[in-house]
Amino acid sequence: MLGESDAAATIAVKDIAVSREFYEGKLGLKPVSTDQPGVITYTSGSSRILVYESRYAGTNQATAATWMAGDDVGLIVRSLREKGVAFEHYDLPNTTRDGDVHVFGDLRVAWFKDPDGNILSLVSG
Numbered sequence: 001m002l003g004e005s006d007a008a009a010t011i012a013v014k015d016i017a018v019s020r021e022f023y024e025g026k027l028g029l030k031p032v033s034t035d036q037p038g039v040i041t042y043t044s045g046s047s048r049i050l051v052y053e054s055r056y057a058g059t060n061q062a063t064a065a066t067w068m069a070g071d072d073v074g075l076i077v078r079s080l081r082e083k084g085v086a087f088e089h090y091d092l093p094n095t096t097r098d099g100d101v102h103v104f105g106d107l108r109v110a111w112f113k114d115p116d117g118n119i120l121s122l123v124s125g
Contacts, residue, residue, distance in 0.1 A: 008047065009065035012054035013116050016040060019051050022115050026083045058116035069122040073101055073108045076122055080112065087112050088119070 013019040016038050023029045029042035029049065038053035049065060069076050077087065077100050087100035088111040095102050102109045108124035 006048070008041075008050050010050045010052070011064050011114070011118050012057040012060075013051055013114070013118070014053065014055075014057040015115075016051070016053050018115050023049070023051060026080065026085055058118060060118060062119065063111070063121050064118045066121045066123055068125055070124060073110055073122050073124045074098070077101060077110045085112050 020031075020040060023040070023042060024031065029044055031040050032043050032048070033039075033041040040051045042049045042051065044067065067076075081087070081100070089097065089100070090102065090111070092102060092104075095104055097103065098108070100110050102111075106124075110122045112120055114120060
């Protein structure tokens with residue numbers, strides 16, 4: 001049933017204008033729909049990300065969206081850092097760190113936050 005349908009990450013934000021600067025200006029996402037006030041839908045590869053204003057913005061303490069970056073994780077991290085994006089560092093078992101990138105064997109992961117504190121990540125998978 002749902003396995004045949006596309007899904008989208010849905011991210012609550014406090015201020016759509018501030019979020020637009022981040023998601024478009026820093027992450028390079030392209031808006032495909034701005035028809036509804038306080039809501040923007042972006043494309044990212046073949047996926048969609050819905051960003052919407054909500055009083056509950058920033059309350060999620062888990063990863064809200066993940067980009068499958070393949071071997072480009074380190075390159076993307078450097079590019080985002082140059083645009084002012086700060087990366088999160090976590091003390092996780094069985095993990096080392098290569099700068100801002102957490103290394104779990106062959107898996108490489110970097111976490112960062114949007115202006116509302118929503119946790120986003122890049123994964124080498």
